[in-house]
Structures are given as C-alpha cells and as structure tokens.
C-alpha cells in the first residue's frame with residue numbers, strides 16, 4: 001500500500017430503498033481495510049440525466065482517505081455494487097446502486113476501464129452539488145478549477 005490519498009466517490013441509486021442502498025454502500029466502504037470515510041454529503045433527490053424515462057435518483061458524494069491504488073478502489077466499488085445488487089429479491093434495472101470514482105488526489109488517469117477525474121463530473125449537478133457541500137476547494141486537475149468554480153459555472157448557466 002502506498003501513500004495516503006484523498007478521493008471522492010459519487011453514489012447514486014434510483015431503484016428500491018434508495019437511502020438504505022446509499023447507507024449500505026457507505027457502510028461497506030468504511031469497513032474496507034485501507035479506506036477511511038472522512039466526510040459524507042447530504043442525500044440529494046435528482047432528476048435522471050441521460051436516459052430520462054426512469055425514476056429520480058438519490059445522490060451523494062463521499063470523501064475518503066485511502067492507501068489503495070485507483071485500480072484497487074475501482075475493484076472495491078464494483079464489489080459493493082455487486083453485493084448490493086445481488087441482495088435484491090427481484091431483478092431490477094441496471095441502476096440499483098452506482099459508485100463512481102470522481103477524484104483520486106490530483107491524479108489524472110486515462111485507461112480503458114478507468115478515467116479519473118470522472119469524465120462527466122463537471123457537467124453533472126448531481127455530482128457537483130454534494131461535492132461542493134463537502135469540499136468546495138477540491139481541485140479538478142484537468143480544468144485546474146475548484147469544485148466551487150465548476151459548480152458555479154453550471155448553476156450560472158441555469159440562471
């Protein structure tokens with residue numbers, strides 16, 4: 001395990017007991033060796049982006065300090081999604097629970113299975129609003145802007 005890194009994970013659910021699923025994924029993250037959950041945003045009810053014919057999402061962002069690599073963190077997120085989906089009695093659509101790595105320190109990672117910063121996070125109110133709540137000063141290493149600046153940029157457009 002390497003040096004400790006501050007990372008931000010976006011969590012979303014729009015099927016089933018959304019709050020319970022968000023809480024369960026945060027719980028599973030915090031139990032992992034090498035991960036310390038240091039901040040959790042409020043839960044936001046958000047209109048679906050992309051495919052619109054689906055229920056509203058409940059979204060949050062979690063701040064962690066971790067010694068895991070970005071790849072290891074990706075594996076953990078995939079595991080948590082699988083565990084929570086598998087526990088469902090009825091098979092639902094693909095959005096029971098989603099964990100997306102948004103930021104991993106100031107690192108820029110572009111691999112076919114892992115892009116960090118998340119390539120759409122700067123366009124997404126459902127990511128920037130909770131992220132701005134817990135750390136408005138976090139820096140996006142591609143745009144070299146703070147989360148607060150990114151959030152203001154997309155909320156200004158809506159004005």
Ligand SMILES: Nc1nc2nc(S)n(CCO)c2c(=O)[nH]1
Nearest residue numbers: 012046047048049050057098126
């Ligand atoms: N509001 C909202 N819309 C979304 N569309 C997709 S796909 N997702 C899944 C995350 O990529 C979401 C989401 O979490 N929230």
